[in-house]
Amino acid sequence: MTNTSSDRARLTMLLRDVALPMALFYVLRSFDVDALWALLVSALPPAIRSGYVLVRHRRIDAIGAFVLAVLVVNGAVALISGDPRLLLVRSAWVGLLLGGLMLGSLVVGRRPFLFRAIGTLQPARAAELEAGWAAGEDFRRPWRTMTLWWGVGGVLLGCAVVLMAFTLPVDVVPFLDTALTVGCLLLGMKLTRKRLMAGINRTVDA
DSSP states (O other): OOOHHHHHHHHHHHIIIIIHHHHHHHHHHHTTOOHHHHHHHHTHHHHHHHHHHHHHHSOOOHHHHHHHHHHHHHHHHHHHHOOTHHHHTHHHHHHHHHHHHHHHHHHHOSSOHHHHHHHHHOGGGHHHHHHHHHHOHHHHHHHHHHHHHHHHHHHHHHHHHHHHHHHSOTTTHHHHHHHHHHHHHHHHHHHHHHHHHHHHHHHHHO
16 A cells, blocks of 8 residues: 555654654753743744745645644643643644544545545555545445544544643653654554555455
């Protein structure tokens, strides 16, 4: 389903958008920077990337726009309230949004969210994917199943982050959030590849 270059791109994304903010937070905290300001500064890498895409390519995807909006709104609210815990839930909104979109696509969409996302990210394969979708249920079922898994997982992950943010010590949450997010994403990608490849192979054999 995926090749080495796409695996490398996903790993780069995890390091840049998930691991780097966490590392930056703990570096700042080691210099006794206030937790609120450490969280604000650690949110800059994803925000800068979204801004770069907008300026450099004159475009911004819907998810990128949502992430940027969450960062800006969360930052403003946290500054006004002075409560760093409001910044700890920023990743939860992304998980809840994506999870909701995936589950909703199974009810009202013509194609499951995961299928459309792969087609958008890999336009060279769009025709191949559409041909497989038209081939029959053996190809379609794994896409629906994996979209369901990712949808439920996204909602549960978002709820877990919110719970941690308001019940655990502030300095503990970024590490747990990052470990949980990276672990879930890596496991999800592995299961997705295995499941979808099995479905594709059944379609080819038929």
